[in-house]
Amino acid sequence: MPRLTLSRKIFLALATLLLGVLLIFAGFSIFGLQRGLGPYVAEIEIRRMDWLVQLLQKHYAANGSWGKLRDDEDAWRRLQMGDFGLANTDARGNEDNRLPPWYQRPPSREQEGQRPDGPPPWPRIDAGASRYAPPPWLFFGGRPSGDSPFQRLSLVDATGATVVGLVADPHEAARLPIRQGKGIVGYLVLAPLEGLKSEADRAFVARQSGIVMLTGLAGLVLALALSWLLARRWFSPIDALTQAASDVASGRAVTRVPVHGTDELALLGRTFNDMAARLDTIEASRRAWLADVAHELRTPLAAMRAEIEALQDGVRSFDDRTALRLHRQVMRLGQLVDDLRSSMREPQDLAPPTRAAAYPLVLLMEAVGMTRERFAQCGIALDASGVQAVGARAQPLVDGDARRLHQVFMNLLENTLAYTESGGQLHLDARVDDTPDGPRLVLRFDDSAPGVAPDELPRLFERLFRGDTSRNRATGGSGLGLSICRATVEAHGGTIDAFASPLGGVRIVLALPLVAAGGSS
Template structure:
């Protein structure tokens, strides 16, 4: 089943909110419960600050808590030794009737009732005598709720495990003389406390429902706005797949989706330009192939009909046209290697200026035949570059042929090679007519021709300079076209010297 991206993002955002709120609820419930228990203990500790003060005064007057311990041993049931948990129901038979005074001050005796286990309900009333003194005998009555330890943490009075009590220090004259233990509430059994926690959970639940509802609406709204650029991109992609490059996508956001839309527009434009170049290239290649083939066919038919004699002149014409076809096919083959980045190189230490000089000598006689003079200013030093001799010679031959092909005769072709600032600069310049300045940046694009008709007449395929650029860049160099000082075009190649290239 196909699920739209909108619903996926919306569900993910909403799920994250629900999980977060659920974790918050569990955290609030859990820590709220225990924090409230701690709050009850701390509140009782605060309430019993008077008792620690009274115990400190008692210790100062008597020097110990021994009297309290002896009183406890005398009055506590035999079944409840110090530090042990009390018996449950059925232990009343072991109790003496004077063990549980309900109101020690008035001397009346009554058994403990359930309400007396409500911690500290009658503590201050029973612990203090009428004149505000500490009534040590009352400790027996509250032995389940408070525990008294001496300075060595030995139990003076109290029933239960020490881990069930929270202890606070008893101070006398700046020294700790004992510890007063207050029993921790085992569970939240008090109706008021339980009601408090229940109300807090209900409030949190209602708040969570409201938050989820508001978050859902906001998530829906912002998700739709976030994904607003996506539908136009889908439509544009379908048009692009059908080779319709006239797609238009307006800027809808200033984020990654906006960048995606901008890059998509650029891709559509580049594909459109590429298709135009490809169509022009097919037209140019068709023309380049048609011209020599037509010449070959015409001459061969003329020889077959006896109109033209088979001699050296007619064979030379056929040879020129075949050579032109071979050159074009070779350039097409090299262009495919450039596209696939599979052109082979054999790098070594080479003298770049000597390679340029060899290429000049190869074309000097041919240039003179067409009315051109080749002038050179080649550095005679031993400057070397890391390069492929065959490929560098191919670059210089292409540039010299390009200058001969596109310059008016008579003319001059000037070639220089010199070292400067750790690199080698090679230039090839002609006397014109040159190239319009607006076309200089596109000369190295494959299939580009500044003057289409003249290029066809002179046999250019529009691939030579693109191949030259690829070879130079593989040598970590740069190649550029500028307007020359002699009125024509100057091609500049800069390659790093061998020491710099390493």
């Protein structure tokens, strides 16, 4: 059994909907045709009876009312059968046997050139007097058929009350007004046929019903074809996304899907491409990171291997100096592993399990005190007067881990010691800013040359990244210090960024949210 895909489901749903609409349309159309055929035919039939309206107008003009015809079926029938004397009775009751103007007495058989015993001549009708004339059987004594309109005729007065004839539904029946002067004195009413009594009627309805069904079927076929084409076109991007997702899951992160238009599917395609691009970038970064880690680990391992092989070959003897060199490499290897573990932690993992009050300016000044002698040995001037001035007024308070904040300050100072040239300087400054999110302590570290290229500044906090390739591992450390700083600061709800320093080096700006601030700069 074929798999029922989403496009097939949509197509089947549309097909079911269209079929239901077709059946409803055809049913109502045929029902309306059957119900509307009778009134339509009645409207056509009554408009051919204006000759009878003229007779009724003359009768009303001669008698002044419908009293003579009221409930008199015989008089009503004689009037329909052409009793012109009844129609022309004057006000004194005298019959005027003059025929109506549209009727001319038929010529004799001799005048028509027929035999005396031949059929009667056809009555002549004056076409200028009336559009229609009474049927021939009115003049020759014929009788109407079973579905004759004369069996469904009635006369109603101006108020709508039936004078004579069949009582018809005023909403279904067709009618012609009978006028006297400018007013309406009555209506000639013709009731529609009830049902389809003749074969011609049924054949007409059947033909029209067939046309309706054929039209509906043609529309259904066209709609289904369009639905199938549109479903394939609409869902082809989903098929492409499915294949692309499978490719990405297989490790081919370079896969992209074509995007056309601005609808929701196009937005989904662009989102997928962005995700694939990120995965590709992350995968490339992961490969580069693993290569850098392997390179970093190789250095101390190679040094240890060289020392051990020298001892095995007897080139060197194991003494205190050899032990010190091996110990130094082991400690460096351990420090590198610790830095890697710290840099791999996410900010939420670095969040201290139990927070406590910490004074960041005190911690910074402790770190300055521990490294001041080394700054002096390297010939780098250290100016922390801005920090001391803020701390003298009040000590800002943060909620965090004092040990990790102290490590951040030590890493930033070690970074300056590792990369700033002799004869340079480091300037520390601090201030308290009021922000919509509350007070924040802003610390600024400005060192002198060498600097970092502008396009490399955002990458200083990436793992194992060095802005200057000339700085070797002996002087530059593992390349993980700033990455650890960023993870720790973000775990405390703060931010840390790198900019070009006006002193020629790098400016590090660190901001921490405060619990309370005792003063401002």
